[in-house]
Amino acid sequence: MGDEVGIIGGTGPLGRGLALRFAKARMSVRIGSRDPERAREIVAGLADRLGEDAARVVGVGNADATEAEMVVVAVPFEGLRPALEPLADRLRDRIVVSAVNPLAFDGDGPYSLVVPEGSAAELCVALLPGARVAAAFHSLSARQLGRLDEPMDDDVLVLSDDEDAMARTVELAARIDGVDGLAAGPLRLAAPLEGLTAALIAVNQRNRCHAGVRLTRVPR
Numbered sequence: 001m002g003d004e005v006g007i008i009g010g011t012g013p014l015g016r017g018l019a020l021r022f023a024k025a026r027m028s029v030r031i032g033s034r035d036p037e038r039a040r041e042i043v044a045g046l047a048d049r050l051g052e053d054a055a056r057v058v059g060v061g062n063a064d065a066t067e068a069e070m071v072v073v074a075v076p077f078e079g080l081r082p083a084l085e086p087l088a089d090r091l092r093d094r095i096v097v098s099a100v101n102p103l104a105f106d107g108d109g110p111y112s113l114v115v116p117e118g119s120a121a122e123l124c125v126a127l128l129p130g131a132r133v134a135a136a137f138h139s140l141s142a143r144q145l146g147r148l149d150e151p152m153d154d155d156v157l158v159l160s161d162d163e164d165a166m167a168r169t170v171e172l173a174a175r176i177d178g179v180d181g182l183a184a185g186p187l188r189l190a191a192p193l194e195g196l197t198a199a200l201i202a203v204n205q206r207n208r209c210h211a212g213v214r215l216t217r218v219p220r
């Protein structure tokens, strides 16, 4: 697989956590932002923790993040359309991995938003003609990704309607120490996968933890 990944909205907790883990796995990472200067500041802030791997991570504008072979989308749901619409031409033929969970919060805690296209991942398909969309990373804790001294202990379920995009996203997930990527099925399953994160956040709030997902009785 290619050894470079771009992250649209890579300056947030998830993007930073994935960037740290991918860089430790000796991948090159382009952390993207609406503001390239902000991306460079975020990258400078990660340098101490990355040591000799710091040179693998660069901060760029979101458009430049799409130069990578595989591009992870790590923006909040409300930012998905504004982030992707201007990048549609650049993302044609790219593998685009949505980690976006359409969630909101009220007095009862987190809940899933209803997405007319079915899910955030299916909205990506609608916004990005020709892109090879996959969905993954929804339930990884950004906080835990940032704890580089501890391996992760998580399964990443991967969805795509494109078998090659699914296989390569499974490989990408497995680059993270302690993560197994599991090919799960087509993008029409994205809504329940994205929605599961609302339940996980509720578990975290009640139990003061950063829970992850592991499936049992899956051949590994």
Ligand SMILES: NC(=O)c1ccc[n+]([C@@H]2O[C@H](COP(=O)([O-])OP(=O)(O)OC[C@H]3O[C@@H](n4cnc5c(N)ncnc54)[C@H](OP(=O)(O)O)[C@@H]3O)[C@@H](O)[C@H]2O)c1
Residues within 6 Å of the ligand: 008, 009, 010, 011, 012, 013, 014, 015, 032, 033, 034, 035, 038, 039, 073, 074, 075, 076, 077, 078, 079, 080, 082, 083, 099, 100, 101, 102, 103, 137, 138, 139, 140, 141, 142, 143
């Ligand atoms: N946090 C987690 O533990 C976690 C775990 C799994 C999945 N996720 C999902 O991953 C996504 C990112 O999570 P996060 O916690 O890292 O989010 P976040 O901090 O709210 O946002 C990430 C980045 O997106 C950009 N952004 C914010 N609003 C935007 C808008 N309206 N339009 C375009 N870009 C915008 C910002 O970057 P710039 O200002 O630099 O452009 C921001 O730093 C979410 O969809 C979330 O559901 C999160």
